[in-house]
Amino acid sequence: MSATNSHISSFDGKAQIPTYVARPAGETKGGIVVIPEIFGVNAGIRQKCDDWAEQGYLALAPDIFWRFAPGIELNPDVEAEMQEALGYFGQYDADEGVKDLEAAIRWLRSEGAAKVGCVGFCLGGRLAYMAAARTDIDASVGYYGVMIDQMLGESRAIANPLMLHIPTADHFVDAAAQAKMHEALDPHPKVTLHDYAGLDHGFAATEGNRRDEAGARLADERTRAFFVEHLA
Template sequence: MSPTNSEIAALDGEGRIPAYVARPDADTTRAIIVIPEIFGVNEGIRKKADDWAALGYLAIAPDIFWRFAPGVELSPDVESEFQEALGYFGQYDADLGVKDIEAAIRWLRSQGATKVGCVGFCLGGRLAYMAATRTDIDASVGYYGVMIDTMLNEAHAIAKPLMLHIPTEDHFVDHAAQAKIHEALDPNPKVTLHDYPGLDHGFAATMGNRRNDDGAQLADSRTRDFFAEALA
């Protein structure tokens, strides 16, 4: 497995998106986009990309804040950095963000990938849902995606498999929002929802105070099995 810092072309000639790329030891036609939380492409996100490469996928983690805070790396366990990240979240345009996911899909296909999936966390989980509704990605997974309940009018466009991991005590996604997500998506045969009773936002973080090891291992095993089938 060989990790590198790289750049990919944004859509519409907007510029170049910094990205962390982890290549597997052998050539592959399967790829994963790791979409960061609001904390940037930090150590935890890079480790997730490395883990996918170790499983034989070409993995890329694009810098979703590249337009206004390129290269930022923050820790959710440091209060000042957490507040800084919330500020970036407030600036972020998710409509532009999903275009950046589309750019990553195109780049991965230019690298020989015939099957492309994405897995996102927090804001990245929202983008994973948007990728499922707005792009031709082959499979998407969202962990504790925020604001999905406000975008359920797009659910009819889901054409490829989507999995969402929902901690029931997510303090950013309340019970009412979770109920709306279930009501809208449970009937869709393309969508799989997993609830994690008692767990909070960030439970599957690679490291740090938010991680719940049992919950993270369960969710990650489900994600690995999901991609193994959907990207076969």
């Protein structure tokens, strides 16, 4: 496995998006876009890319805040940095973010990935849902995606498999929002929802205080199996 900080062309070709790219040592099984939380392409996100590369995937993490706060790396366990991240979240345009995902998908395919998936966390989980609804990505996974309950009308456009990991004690996504997600998405033939009883937002973080070891391992095992099935 090898990893580098790099850039890819934006969707309109007018800019360069900073990225972290991890390449497998051998044959590429497929491509995976790792969509960060609101904390930037930090050590935890880079580790997730490295882990996918070790499993044979070409993994890319785009800097989702590159338009107004490029290069940030924040720690959610530090309150001041959490507040800084929430400020960036308030500035973020998710519609523009989907275009960045389109650019990432296009780049991975140009590098030889026959099929491309994405896995996102928090805001990235919302973007994974949007990618499933708005792009031709082959498979998408969202962990504790925020605001999905506000865009359930887009679910009818989902044509390829989507998996969502939902911690039931998520303090950013309340029980009412989770109920709306289940009501709208449980009947969808392409969507699978997994609940994690009593777990909170960020439970699958690679490191830090938010991680729940058992929950993270279970969710990650489900994600790995999902991509083996749908990116083969």
